[in-house]
Amino acid sequence: MKPKFGVVVFPGSNCDHDAYFAVKKVLGFEAEFLWHKEKELKGSDVIILPGGFSYGDYLRTGAIARFSPIMESVYNFAEKGGVVIGICNGFQILLELGLLPGAMMRNESLKFVCKDVFIRVENNNNIFTKSVDQKILKIPVAHGEGNYFADEQTLDEIEKNGQVLFRYVSNKGKIGSEFNPNGSLNNIAGIINKKKNVMGLMPHPERCCDPLLGNTDGSLLFKSVAENL
Amino acid sequence: MYKATVIVKRRPKILDPEGKAVEQGAKLLGFSNVKKTRIGKYIEFFVDTADKSAAEKEVKEYSEKLLSNPIMEDFEFTLEEVK
Numbered sequence: 086m087k088p089k090f091g092v093v094v095f096p097g098s099n100c101d102h103d104a105y106f107a108v109k110k111v112l113g114f115e116a117e118f119l120w121h122k123e124k125e126l127k128g129s130d131v132i133i134l135p136g137g138f139s140y141g142d143y144l145r146t147g148a149i150a151r152f153s154p155i156m157e158s159v160y161n162f163a164e165k166g167g168v169v170i171g172i173c174n175g176f177q178i179l180l181e182l183g184l185l186p187g188a189m190m191r192n193e194s195l196k197f198v199c200k201d202v203f204i205r206v207e208n209n210n211n212i213f214t215k216s217v218d219q220k221i222l223k224i225p226v227a228h229g230e231g232n233y234f235a236d237e238q239t240l241d242e243i244e245k246n247g248q249v250l251f252r253y254v255s256n257k258g259k260i261g262s263e264f265n266p267n268g269s270l271n272n273i274a275g276i277i278n279k280k281k282n283v284m285g286l287m288p289h290p291e292r293c294c295d296p297l298l299g300n301t302d303g304s305l306l307f308k309s310v311a312e313n314l
Numbered sequence: 315m316y317k318a319t320v321i322v323k324r325r326p327k328i329l330d331p332e333g334k335a336v337e338q339g340a341k342l343l344g345f346s347n348v349k350k351t352r353i354g355k356y357i358e359f360f361v362d363t364a365d366k367s368a369a370e371k372e373v374k375e376y377s378e379k380l381l382s383n384p385i386m387e388d389f390e391f392t393l394e395e396v397k
Contacts, residue, residue, distance in 0.1 A: 144355075235385070
């Protein structure tokens, strides 16, 4: 059976069509858009909160989107073990919603960063990376607020629990501040929740799925989810 | 009716890259005594009730749930009665 991806559309989302295109047209899974004012997840097996600038990033990134009617359904879905992927702005929304720990700050450089980065897969004990057989992925980032922050205790906890899923590294997998595009703590690029069914990441895997674009590293994550549902 | 003024500040221990950048501008302008610039948010609105404690409760909840992010920000507010 083909898994169905529900792609939530907020006012200001701008990677919703990329995500839809990647999972449906490139990878051949089912996909449907979910308008933020609706409550019905329409039988989705996986929810994608896409990138963009929901509600114009007013107040704080993701701060208003988290109160959209659909987010209550997404929250309950996740609590019951449903698989949720937050990409970029979607990651910011998951932090504001409290499905993932921590908060996002303005990039240390104060600049919007848009480029390919290398991220290291820190473990494979979850649905998102279980079938990913590469240690290092090349995936583009495009954000102004990707500077991940958590207090010491929380950071300690997520490190110990293996919740840090991706770190910014060199193309050889080396950690260093020169490979960190935004100043994020411990070079964190993506994390999962304790139950390992919710993932947030700043890089955009949906932008590198189609072979025509010269890089398909992003497809590995969606394929892994589909294979291990 | 009360007029509420909420100020949201980033926690003192948390770096404020915007404040730091603005302070570089201050140095360029020659304000050599300017130190520790921090940038926060100023939010004002009206609370339509005659009951001050009810207004306080509402402003506090609004600030906690939406206007600030408790992970990295603190807030303070004042209420002023308006006729």
